[in-house]
Amino acid sequence: xxxxxxxxxxxxxxxxxxxxxxxxxxxxxxxxxxxxxxxxxxxxxxxxxxxxxxxxxxxxxxxxxxxxxxxxxxxxxxxxxxxxxxxxxxxxxxxxxxxxxxxxxxxxxxxxxxxxxxxxxxxxxxxxxxxxxxxxxxxxxxxxxxxxxxxxxxxxxxxxxxxxxxxxxxxxxxxxxxxxxxxxxxxxxxxxxxxxxxxxxxxxxxxxxxxxxxxxxxxxxxxxxxxxxxxxxxxxxxxxxxxxxxxxxxxxxxxxxxxxxxxxxxxxxxxxxxxxxxxxxxxxxxxxxxxxxxxxxxx
Amino acid sequence: xxxxxxxxxxxxxxxxxxxxxxxxxxxxxxxxxxxxxxxxxxxxxxxxxxxxxxxxxxxxxxxxxxxxxxxxxxxxxxxxxxxxxxxxxxxxxxxxxxxxxxxxxxxxxxxxxxxxxxxxxxxxxxxxxxxxxxxxxxxxxxxxxxxxxxxxxxxxxxxxxxxxxxxxxxxxxxxxxxxxxxxxxxxxxxxxxxxxxxxxxxxxxxxxxxxxxxxxxxxxxxxxxxxxxxxxxxxxxxxxxxxxxxxxxxxxxxxxxxxxxxxxxxxxxxxxxxxxxxxxxxxxxx
Numbered sequence: 169x170x171x172x173x174x175x176x177x178x179x180x181x182x183x184x185x186x187x188x189x190x191x192x193x194x195x196x197x198x199x200x201x202x203x204x205x206x207x208x209x210x211x212x213x214x215x216x217x218x219x220x221x222x223x224x225x226x227x228x229x230x231x232x233x234x235x236x237x238x239x240x241x242x243x244x245x246x247x248x249x250x251x252x253x254x255x256x257x258x259x260x261x262x263x264x265x266x267x268x269x270x271x272x273x274x275x276x277x278x279x280x281x282x283x284x285x286x287x288x289x290x291x292x293x294x295x296x297x298x299x300x301x302x303x304x305x306x307x308x309x310x311x312x313x314x315x316x317x318x319x320x321x322x323x324x325x326x327x328x329x330x331x332x333x334x335x336x337x338x339x340x341x342x343x344x345x346x347x348x349x350x351x352x353x354x355x356x357x358x359x360x361x362x363x364x365x366x367x368x369x370x371x372x373x374x375x376x377x378x379x380x381x382x383x384x385x386x387x388x389x390x391x392x393x394x395x396x397x398x399x400x401x402x403x404x405x406x407x408x409x410x411x412x413x414x415x416x417x418x419x420x421x422x423x424x425x426x427x428x429x430x431x432x433x434x435x436x437x438x439x440x441x442x443x444x445x446x447x448x449x450x451x452x453x454x455x456x457x458x459x460x461x462x463x464x465x466x467x
Numbered sequence: 468x469x470x471x472x473x474x475x476x477x478x479x480x481x482x483x484x485x486x487x488x489x490x491x492x493x494x495x496x497x498x499x500x501x502x503x504x505x506x507x508x509x510x511x512x513x514x515x516x517x518x519x520x521x522x523x524x525x526x527x528x529x530x531x532x533x534x535x536x537x538x539x540x541x542x543x544x545x546x547x548x549x550x551x552x553x554x555x556x557x558x559x560x561x562x563x564x565x566x567x568x569x570x571x572x573x574x575x576x577x578x579x580x581x582x583x584x585x586x587x588x589x590x591x592x593x594x595x596x597x598x599x600x601x602x603x604x605x606x607x608x609x610x611x612x613x614x615x616x617x618x619x620x621x622x623x624x625x626x627x628x629x630x631x632x633x634x635x636x637x638x639x640x641x642x643x644x645x646x647x648x649x650x651x652x653x654x655x656x657x658x659x660x661x662x663x664x665x666x667x668x669x670x671x672x673x674x675x676x677x678x679x680x681x682x683x684x685x686x687x688x689x690x691x692x693x694x695x696x697x698x699x700x701x702x703x704x705x706x707x708x709x710x711x712x713x714x715x716x717x718x719x720x721x722x723x724x725x726x727x728x729x730x731x732x733x734x735x736x737x738x739x740x741x742x743x744x745x746x747x748x749x750x751x752x753x
Contacts, residue, residue: 267592268558268590272591298563299560300563301560301564301669304668378584378592378593379670385740427719429717449594457593
């Protein structure tokens with residue numbers, strides 16, 4: 169990259185409750201990168217499984233931590249954000265992981281691209297129960313209209329292409345404040361999805377062309393045990409914005425159109441194809457790189 | 468056991484980051500060897516700091532990069548082999564995934580990643596790409612050699628490539644020191660004589676982009692050496708007409724691209740998802 173960077177302050181919240189087996193690798197994935205301007209907050213819900221010992225060991229490196237009974241995962245996240253002072257925000261559940269470059273890539277993108285309000289990764293990564301990367305996918309991008317029609321939640325499996333991976337998503341404080349500085353904890357499972365619904369009202373989501381975090385697939389995961397409930401919550405969210413799911417005939421047309429050569433996609437009207445904003449690195453004079461916004465299209 | 472060799476020469480700025488990416492993997496069954504060519508930039512001090520975790524290291528002037536690698540590999544005893552240059556890095560899960568996959572699939576002799584990563588001088592990952600997989604015939608025709616002509620698609624990322632000792636020995640058990648820079652490419656050419664290259668669908672390592680990196684300054688030399696290697700195998704480079712026919716075929720949906728005689732089969736290793744394991748599936752590219 170070119171020149172020194174004025175690293176923006178990044179606030180990360182980790183909600184923790186009886187996940188001691190994974191907590192240390194989570195904390196280390198945040199702290200070991202050594203991001204120069206990090207505010208890391210851990211909100212534990214009075215765990216009784218050794219999580220506290222782990223938190224104690226890292227306490228010096230935490231800006232704030234607390235362990236007391238709470239209302240669950242998302243209320244804990246909200247409690248953490250209420251204490252956060254950073255310019256850039258995100259949260260990492262105690263069983264998930266950042267990658268060794270995550271915070272510096274995020275910090276640099278927000279520092280160099282002032283128009284960007286929120287970002288996520290184009291390459292969501294899945295981890296096995298023991299924390300090994302097992303799957304990575306490339307998503308073509310993200311689009312407001314597509315989101316509200318169900319592109320990022322599997323209501324219609326042909327229209328759906330991939331979730332907005334929560335742990336790979338980061339935003340500016342200004343966006344968070346304009347969106348009400350809160351999570352909607354009345355939806356017990358799809359709070360992240362509900363937040364994206366409000367963010368999309370205010371700003372475009374940019375897809376970053378590198379992996380940023382890993383989601384651990386566990387046997388006993390809230391969202392996997394109650395996946396159906398998550399989908400129902402997500403559908404409730406989309407209905408607030410007047411969900412118009414693609415019908416059978418539209419789905420069939422879409423599946424045919426997806427076979428078109430990429431070059432043709434740009435000639436399709438918006439709404440059939442969707443425009444997306446991507447952030448990719450670009451070589452500068454064969455010596456260094458900079459982050460650039462690229463317009464993309466997908467069907 | 469996985470055996471890793473790092474050839475080092477005056478890359479002190481990056482060496483520690485490279486070595487830690489090997490040593491911090493948390494794999495108990497690891498053998499790590501560092502061969503330093505008499506660096507004068509403090510590299511030996513960095514190596515010494517980790518010497519208790521190294522199977523072997525030395526620092527003395529040597530006959531160069533490929534000779535250093537050969538010396539390093541001669542000290543290894545592991546079943547799985549690879550090398551990583553002193554300015555590149557593994558991702559934290561690489562060795563455990565490699566160990567699992569080689570254990571599960573005895574037929575896999577060598578593998579590389581389907582998703583090569585590139586990082587900058589500050590260890591920040593700059594790009595991730597999804598490649599198409601690899602094929603012997605396509606390789607010998609120049610698919611993985613960056614040159615004019617339009618057939619090239621992706622290089623085989625050296626730091627993401629791992630192989631079994633049995634393959635290494637069958638292929639001669641050495642890098643070709645007659646070359647100056649394209650030792651990796653020449654080794655892949657010999658490996659392809661014996662076994663198919665599998666592509667593993669997770670990132671394994673990061674190549675460091677430096678404006679002044681060896682392979683950048685010497686890209687021309689590298690290409691010339693690779694072309695000489697491909698000439699030994701005598702497979703024709705695709706004609707202008709074939710290249711354009713292939714491009715036209717890429718317009719078709721993947722299933723219709725499997726034109727006999729044109730489409731190349733590839734072998735992909737991917738994870739089947741929750742409560743499942745790694746599987747091999749066929750891939751195709753034109």
